[in-house]
Amino acid sequence: MPELPEVETVKRQILPVVAGRVITSLEYIDRRNIKNISSKEFKRKIVGDKILDIERRAKYLFFKLKSGNWMVIHLGMAGRVLLKPDKYVKIIFGLSGGKKMYFSDTRLFGKIWLYTKYPELGLGPEPLEKSFKLGDFKKLVKSKRGNTKVVLMDQKFIAGIGNIYAAEALFVAGINPKRRMESLTDNEIAKLYKGIMKSLKAGIVHKGTSVSDFVGAIGQEGTNQNYLYVYGRKGEPCKKCRQPIHKISLGQRGTYFCSKCQN
Ligand SMILES: [Zn+2]
Structure with a gap:
């Protein structure tokens, strides 16, 4: 399962490509990774929104959206957030400027949530934060x-x-x-x-x-x-x-x- 360094690696690689881009389309190959909202509602809410930033918290990726919503991704066992597709792609995010971001998962343990405000997940402190002495x-x-x-x-x-x-x-x-x-x-x-x-x-x-x-x-x-x-x-x-x-x-x-x- 991806841990802090793996999720941080993904964040650092995707952030420069996706930050500042509008999500212009969403295509499902499989809808089962969407968790706290119907897949239809997820698509309706997220298309047209803009990715401002990505934060990593524990093993989660927090996508800060212009609307004030937060898309949170947990990779589970084998989930991937990719800039190039592989054969296990489940969701394709079309982005402005002709870019794409892919969510791929072989085992469907990955999870995607959409929250209307920053979610408190009850996580302990971040070990690599400078304030953690x-x-x-x-x-x-x-x-x-x-x-x-x-x-x-x-x-x-x-x-x-x-x-x-x-x-x-x-x-x-x-x-x-x-x-x-x-x-x-x-x-x-x-x-x-x-x-x-x-x-x-x-x-x-x-x-x-x-x-x-x-x-x-x-x-x-x-x-x-x-x-x-x-x-x-x-x-x-x-x-x-x-x-x-x-x-x-x-x-x-x-x-x-x-x-x-x-x-
Ligand atoms: Zn030894």
């Missing part, structure tokens, strides 16, 4: 109990981290994913904060992790899969200590870690 993270951690990795993936706790970046952040921090949040020392919390920052930033620099379906807006794969320490590397040697990487199940998710480097 170590002190804020410490307060958050101290307010929460439970398995560390499961908590990191809770979008109400902190926004945008999923299975890949939770595993990577814990490796960088040297923390075993089985640890409980309430057992972390101040020093470990500081290491985890740094691990989160480092892992998410690496994902953005490498334009996303393409281990399953993720591609950027022009269909290109990211390269962050080549830089992962633990995720997807079961049995392969740890990049720090050469011991084989373990895979266990935690909160029903495959969890990768090094039992020597992570305590």
Whole structure:
């Protein structure tokens, strides 16, 4: 599933092309991704509106429209927002100046909503916001109990981290994913904060992790899969200590870690 770095990558790639353009037409191949409004109503409302800006919040893309409405897209498992079509296109947005934006989805877990005002989705803080300091993270951690990795993936706790970046952040921090949040020392919390920052930033620099379906807006794969320490590397040697990487199940998710480097 695309996480913060993948969604941020898509945002950065589509924003310069679509911002300032009017949505001149809408064509459905499949209507099932439209969620809080009928597909007919969605089309009636969105055609003629203008895209002013796109914000990324957690794993969501928020399209700010001139009417005051917000179109919100969640890519789900395999959703894509593209500037070039692929064979799974479900919705085609015609834009002024002859441009097009495509919503594609192989598995139909992607979701599109239209809201009349900025929607409050009850998400936790954005880890890469400059205002999000170590002190804020410490307060958050101290307010929460439970398995560390499961908590990191809770979008109400902190926004945008999923299975890949939770595993990577814990490796960088040297923390075993089985640890409980309430057992972390101040020093470990500081290491985890740094691990989160480092892992998410690496994902953005490498334009996303393409281990399953993720591609950027022009269909290109990211390269962050080549830089992962633990995720997807079961049995392969740890990049720090050469011991084989373990895979266990935690909160029903495959969890990768090094039992020597992570305590
Ligand atoms: Zn190791």
